[in-house]
Amino acid sequence: MTCRMITAKHLSVGCRRLLSTSSYTVRSHTCGELNASNKKEKVSVMGWLSHKRMDRFFVLRDAYGSVQATIPENSELRRLLKDLPYESIVRVDGVVVDRGENRNIVMKTGDIEIGVEKLTVLNKAVSNLPLLPDVNANERTRLKYRYIDLRSDKLQKSLRIRSEFVHNLRKFLVEKSGFVDVETPTLFRHTPGGATEFVVPAPSPNHGMAYSLPQSPQQFKQLLMVGAIDRYFQIARCYRDEGSKGDRQPEFTQVDVEMSFTTQEGVMQLIEDMILAAWPESLNHIKPKSPFPRISYSEAMTKYGIDKPDMRIPWEIEDVKSGIFDFLKKKDCENWRARVIVFRGTGKNAISNSMKNEWKRLIQMNENGRNFAICHPSQKSWFKSVDNQKIMDEFGLTEDDVLIVCWGESDGVYWTLGQLRNYVAEVCGLRSKSGVTAHWVVDFPLFSFEEGQLVSTHHPFTAPVEKDKEMLFESDNQKLLQITGQHYDLVMNGVEMGGGSIRIENSEIQRHVLKVLGEPTEEMEHLLNALSHGAPPHGGFALGLDRFVAMLTSDGNPLTPVRDVIAFPKTKNGKDLMSDAPTTLSQKQLQRYGITLRSDADS
């Protein structure tokens, strides 16, 4: 095989695509690019045998498409083709022929075919393939034979869109905005805040100690700001040990950005510009409009019952100003609310039995929002104390609408209605609608209360807004909970795609906040030290790349599994079905790290 030596300098715009995907290879063209303009050309193409007919006609497929090849009627090559298993690797040398009347209008290359002169089997596949690309198979088989599944249209498209998005993003950051791509370590020290970091035992002379795989480069990016790398980014591998919780991988990737001498508005604008600049051209039809609207946390909670509302859903939680539902009030409930949501235009869809079951499930999850009633005109009397018509007039209900009223403790009421809103929208198909809406949620409380403890809403490095700084030194938890943080979340189609904050740059304030949170400061002395050795004001953002690309590649569906945009994903249980990782270790390995591993069977 000789190789076409086409170097970058020979590429001209006109033939760029052709040259770029076949340069440095022995093929003359890719399967997908041949068309009538190649008529009579001698070509060499190679790929996977994906279809054959009458031992003469076959389709060759590569990453760029498919093309039909035809063996002359009396050729010996027919026998070769006959015995050749699908997915074998084949090289075809031949001449491009116009198919004339026989052209295949469904196939992109269907105007032509290759008249086979030479057929070379480069690597035979086994004949009992467990899976074929683009043919249905169960998830476990597809994961075990991932290298076959990767040939499917869907995964080819996903991985290529991911690459394109990331490249566009780098171009915006480096070329347009002067950011520096810096790699930070993944073998780091344990960071306080829960035992959710994987550990890596260290070899001698550090036996008895371990590195931790960081959940994000948070500390490093702040240290880079102190180190005058004032515009940093990294497409960073991160690790989170959360067992088999939800659609998450033990390792994931985030677009990590940090900048000095900036403001909350500055970072949000940068990220918005970055995402829009990087949006793949082929997906312009689902591109969100700029500017992304800003919603405050409290507005999100009272209108949508959730801090990451899906803005494609038209329904909002409504106040009941008229006091029409005051009769539902409980005397001993301090923070009592009655709120309604009207699912306009859903008709009886919204009160099917399956939906009622989901509602019952929701109520079980939330002891403070258990009281609610479903009001639909088809039903008789909704409440003993109020006339149906009065409620219908109050909210302008028609036969097509369903009204839900929920009452009880404030938080529970909003939560229940927010969950119902998402659920009804999903059933009605509103959440799988093509397109992406984007907005920022801002003005989060700096602290939250969880399981009787004060915790950071974002993380302990987030700065309060300027006017609330003094309140940090209050000892009353209720006061602390009123502090607003300089924290912003980017929400798309009801999913938090990323978040960021302006950080605390003052060492003493940072130490105080860690103490308020009950975090041990000894493990953070390196960061606290850095803040007192010349730390500029700074802030940043992290975008969840896997989740974001999963949404991009599925026309905006935020519920697409992330494994569809990861080349070699793991199962929920952290298994790699293809290679069977993780594995047991040899005595030699255990000795090297001075460890013993207890299997569940041992305990």
Added chain:
Amino acid sequence: MTCRMITAKHLSVGCRRLLSTSSYTVRSHTCGELNASNKKEKVSVMGWLSHKRMDRFFVLRDAYGSVQATIPENSELRRLLKDLPYESIVRVDGVVVDRGENRNIVMKTGDIEIGVEKLTVLNKAVSNLPLLPDVNANERTRLKYRYIDLRSDKLQKSLRIRSEFVHNLRKFLVEKSGFVDVETPTLFRHTPGGATEFVVPAPSPNHGMAYSLPQSPQQFKQLLMVGAIDRYFQIARCYRDEGSKGDRQPEFTQVDVEMSFTTQEGVMQLIEDMILAAWPESLNHIKPKSPFPRISYSEAMTKYGIDKPDMRIPWEIEDVKSGIFDFLKKKDCENWRARVIVFRGTGKNAISNSMKNEWKRLIQMNENGRNFAICHPSQKSWFKSVDNQKIMDEFGLTEDDVLIVCWGESDGVYWTLGQLRNYVAEVCGLRSKSGVTAHWVVDFPLFSFEEGQLVSTHHPFTAPVEKDKEMLFESDNQKLLQITGQHYDLVMNGVEMGGGSIRIENSEIQRHVLKVLGEPTEEMEHLLNALSHGAPPHGGFALGLDRFVAMLTSDGNPLTPVRDVIAFPKTKNGKDLMSDAPTTLSQKQLQRYGITLRSDADS
């Protein structure tokens, strides 16, 4: 603080630099960009206080340079400046003034200064700084306070050149050559071939098992070829547990490339084009010429005594055709050679006492190359059996030359002379000469013999050259050692910057090679399976990014430590002196992973 909202679409070429590095921030300019054209402009700049004089004049420094600011003579601000520690973060609002006669011609911004109107201390530094940027300090202090050292010119330049090189490289691969950037997992299964992989114990339900951190994405990139991602690259984090061997980090980065339907020549051409296209413009003066010459392994060994010769060194190992040294021959030595190297133009430099000591050290390391003599005209009789003049005539020696003759077993002789060649060159300053030479070493033997065992010269996935394929099935080790592999190394200034090969795409041949090497095939079944399910011919390359950038940023010095191009490096012992990683683990963590860790003190 309000923020300048300059988005990408407002950037024009003329003011690009200004806008790109200050967009999204609250500064109007960076310190380093102000000049006479800004005269009378109102500016806001912020940075580190790096110098002050007479409580009135001070220099503000940021990542882009320094600028002088001057406080009006009677201003209250003088007291503020007086008490302000160096490296504090300061904001200056003021007007750019021409310094006229007082201009500082050494300073890039020395034509102007800022007349201070407002001086704001954004974050005070401690007054007892352990380190100042660009001021000498010991290595441990610099690593402990890395965030201060990062402000130095040297590290700022290194990290920015690294970012630029990597970005250029991506542009070449993605935009010019159609490559796809794919991320591969770092939590993988153990790969056979030595216990040099860090392990990551898995949580329940996989207790008793562990992931391994891969040494390279080798298997994944081959699986991607099987998966029809036929042009893959990744800037990949890799892990190697080699304790404190040499200038290596436990985690490092490689530029990882793989391509289907290509040849050895195709991959080498791609990599050559890629490196030249990505070469930072500011370093054009050290750019190697294209094409990179090809040298065969055997030529490298016989001419330079090493498989990664530094081609800046003019001296070559010479054969002694005349038989002049035949009298040195030992009867019982099967593979006897006598070879000479003439260090022309070194004069007595080459035979100083320190050099003789190094030579003695080398001889101790190598039992087969211990016999050698140093011949310099200043010395009396070199050998009893040969007249000095005869040797001088044979090799054309002058007073300025030193001849070394070495005799004994072939391998040892070449090794000794190769090491001497490097050493003399280093002493004579030839190895620190500015500039980079690049060449390919090809035609390596597929197998080597190490400690009585057959091993892969490159790795077990490397294919033999076509004509030697049959020889793989020989049972005689001597025959196997004669097989040439399709393996190529890129050598720059005497350092192996990367290597690659055409891989074995046939499952049965791969299985056979693993058996020949005595590797357990059970742990490689996923790869062997993949090769029989439609695997195209493929090959690739990996470039050691840290080492490469270290050479780039030091004018071509291949011996520059890699920690100079890594933001947060570890010491030789695998310690992060800044954060004190690794650390001991809590009981909670140990329990989560079902592990116990034995410290050296315990054993």
